Structures are given as structure tokens and as C-alpha cells.
Amino acid sequence: MKKKVLSGMRPTGRLHLGHYFGALKNWVELQDEYECYYMSADWHALTTDYADTSKINDNTFEMAADWITAGIEPEKSVIFKQSEVPQHSELFLILSMLTPLGWLYRCPTYKEQLTEIKNKDLHNIGFLGYPVLQAADILLYMADIVPVGEDQLAHLEMTREITRRFNNFYGNVLTEPQAKLTKSARVPGTDARKMSKSYGNSVFLGEDDDGIKKKVQEMYTDPLKIKKNDAGHPDGCVVFAFHKIFNKDFEARERECKAGSIGCVACKKQIMEMLSVFMKPLAEKRAAVIRDKAYLERVIKEGTERAREAASSTMTKVKKALKF
């Protein structure tokens, strides 16, 4: 029997290169070796966007299209929607009974977002319980491995603690999962901050040449390199971070930049070309997938049915363990 993988993303719309290199590429690589479940975490989207739910559903479609564009194959992996598998809420409820509040209040993502997100009131049960719902997502599928970006490690650790607590009370029922971090280099946003849709600094999957040109022109470079022959500092330069990913001769570029033998304009032009070559097939695939809404609907419906089966089998075991 193949080992299992589960991962998810909140449906926030179009995916960018941060998603691709931070997680999605990893998801694609796991498909042959593992039984993979990939979930649109639309209930998780609700924890912060409860006041405006108008985009959540469309975003799930857009995100699923991007997953397929990136190489997730519905014939291999289960693509599904969390809110269509009611067992997530059932297990969440049970786990919430045994998760100490202290764990949740201490969670770094909780503390950080409470201070960062100023335009919504996040003092609600759902937001505090976010990691518990995430634990339910993972445990329902008895996932051995959870491929995630670094920002999710604290949630994974909490899932492991909740699993141990559950198994300690009710017997060895749930599988303790392991996080799997992506190896690839971090892609910064065009302004050198973390790439994030809400920062307006993203290069999207399947971006066209005009978009690529605009984004590369915007990229933050070494402020001390003013003239083309000034010696540059590639560390911290966004264009160089992209070279590290897309240019196999990035080490030569690093030397040239430091020696002042290449200017930022030429360096940017080259990365534009490399991005264009990388994006072209993705853009074509994305357009074809988006066009066929019926296909996407079918993929999600069939995936959700398979997810329900797995989830229901786990809930039977969980209820038995609780003597219900």
C-alpha cells in the first residue's frame, strides 16, 4: 500500500511563483510515489473572510486550474473541496475538545496575524481554532506526509501534538504525520518582501510576456549599483534571486555582478527571456483548463467523492475509539 500525502491551500485566487516553488512543485513530484490528496481549504478561507464570502467558490476553481497547470494530474491525485466533506467539521469538533487553549494562543501564526491584519476582527473561535481544523484535514486521511512551506511548520507540529494526545486517550488510532519542506530556493516578490497577493508583488503562474516585462522592470535591485559598471551586491537583489532559480549559470552571473561587468538592465532582460520561456507552456495549459469549466467541475466532484470515502472510514474508527 502506498503511503499517503495530504496538503491544502486556502482558495485566494490565482497562484503565483511563491506557491509554485514553495509547495506546488513538491506536490507534483510526490504524485507517483504516494496516494495524494490535495484540498481547497475553503473553510479555512472563511476564518478570515467570513464577512465577504463572495469570491471563495470561484477561487477554488481558479486554484484547481492552477494546480492542474502546474502538473497535478487528476488521474493520479485526489483534488477536492474541504467544505464538501462534512467529516472535516466533525473531526474538528472532537479535536477541539482535547486541544488546550494555551497551544492555540501561543501559535506563532495566530499571534502574527492578529497584529498584522488590521482591517478585520479576528477575535473569533474559528480563527483561533485554525490549526485544529488543519489537524482534522490531515488526520482524516491518515496522511504520513504533509508537503508544506516553512510558514506551516508550527501548524504541523501542533497536528503532531494533537495526534499524540488523541492516541494517548483513546488508543493508537490516528497516524502522526510528518512535514515535508520544499528544497527549492525561496522566490521573493518583486519588492523583495515575501511574495504575496496582498502585497501586489507577485509573478503569477502562466503570466504573459507583457506581465513578465512589467514585473521584472519593477524588481528591486541593489540600490548601490547605480551605473552599469558599478560593483553590485547580488545578495538581496530580487533579479539575482530569480537567476538562482531560472538560470543554471547563476554563479557566473554572481561573479559578473560583483565585478561590475554587467549592468542591471541587461541582467533583467535575460531573466525576462527565461521567465517567458518558462511561462509559455504554462499559460497555454492554463487557458485550456480554464476554458473547460465542466471538466474542472467534474474533477472536483469526483475527487470530493473519493475524499469522502477515506474520511468516512477514518470517522468510523474515531467514533469506535471514543466508544460512541
Ligand code: TRP
Ligand atoms: N494552512 C494552510 C495554508 O494557509 C492551508 C491548509 C489547510 C493546509 N489545511 C491544510 C495545508 C492541511 C496542509 C495540510 O497554506
